[in-house]
Amino acid sequence: MEIKTVDLTRIFHVGNSKVIAVNGVNLEIDEAKFIAITGPSGSGKTTLLNLIGLNDRPTYGKIFVDEEDTSSWNNAKRRKVRLLRMGFVFQTFNLLPTLTSIENVELPMALVGKSRKEQNENAMKLLKVVGLANRMHHRPKELSMGEMQRVAIARALANNPEIIIADEPTGELDSKTAKEIVDLLAEVNRQRKATVIVATHDEKIVEAADKIYSLKDGMLTFKS
Numbered sequence: 001m002e003i004k005t006v007d008l009t010r011i012f013h014v015g016n017s018k019v020i021a022v023n024g025v026n027l028e029i030d031e032a033k034f035i036a037i038t039g040p041s042g043s044g045k046t047t048l049l050n051l052i053g054l055n056d057r058p059t060y061g062k063i064f065v066d067e068e069d070t071s072s073w074n075n076a077k078r079r080k081v082r083l084l085r086m087g088f089v090f091q092t093f094n095l096l097p098t099l100t101s102i103e104n105v106e107l108p109m110a111l112v113g114k115s116r117k118e119q120n121e122n123a124m125k126l127l128k129v130v131g132l133a134n135r136m137h138h139r140p141k142e143l144s145m146g147e148m149q150r151v152a153i154a155r156a157l158a159n160n161p162e163i164i165i166a167d168e169p170t171g172e173l174d175s176k177t178a179k180e181i182v183d184l185l186a187e188v189n190r191q192r193k194a195t196v197i198v199a200t201h202d203e204k205i206v207e208a209a210d211k212i213y214s215l216k217d218g219m220l221t222f223k224s
């Protein structure tokens with residue numbers, strides 16, 4: 001999936017004040033690339049990823065997906081693209097606490113109507129990919145933080161997305177586990193040819209990205 005933003009801007013109004021959370025961002029993300037967006041807390045990373053992930057709409061500017069202007073897409077179309085073509089990874093994992101690892105990974109497949117058999121077989125396969133074949137029937141509270149994030153990555157891969165959008169995926173992890181999670185995302189990028197976008201305040205962990213951008217006060221600059 002190729003994504004292009006043109007003068008992307010998101011303004012929030014709270015009371016009488018106005019926050020320009022994303023300010024005129026022009027970004028081109030080529031297919032199968034590993035992109036990092038770094039920036040301190042409050043710089044606009046989550047707001048930018050919510051726009052790119054079609055979870056929010058810009059105040060100004062546009063987002064193109066494979067050269068198609070998404071501004072005309074209705075909510076049903078956005079939801080469908082998110083579910084079928086995008087995968088999401090969050091800082092605090094967002095696993096459903098009452099479901100086991102395998103059930104969490106099956107969920108996105110259930111939502112698109114895959115058969116029980118396919119859900120189960122594919123979820124098992126994905127948990128093996130992330131190194132958790134022996135944790136299939138554990139619930140989130142029975143897992144370490146790193147294991148929870150691996151389950152979340154397996155879940156993000158469930159419908160074989162073209163892009164993975166990860167918002168501070170290592171924010172809760174110690175540095176060794178953080179490195180393992182970034183390595184896993186890099187492997188997903190290489191082996192599945194999926195585009196990966198990682199937002200982080202920790203520049204060190206994304207040195208391996210194809211391109212690194214930095215956000216400050218909603219403005220994006222190319223770093224390397």
Ligand SMILES: Nc1ncnc2c1ncn2[C@@H]1O[C@H](COP(=O)(O)OP(=O)(O)O)[C@@H](O)[C@H]1O
Pocket residue numbers: 012013014019020021039040041042043044045046047048
């Ligand atoms: N829903 C919202 N309403 C009002 N202000 C918001 C909202 N979401 C984010 N902001 C503001 O926008 C700025 C960027 O926030 P955010 O995108 O969460 O940054 P980051 O993810 O880099 O920490 C911050 O100043 C934040 O307070």
Ligand SMILES: [Mg+2]
Pocket residue numbers: 045046047167168
């Ligand atoms: Mg954030």
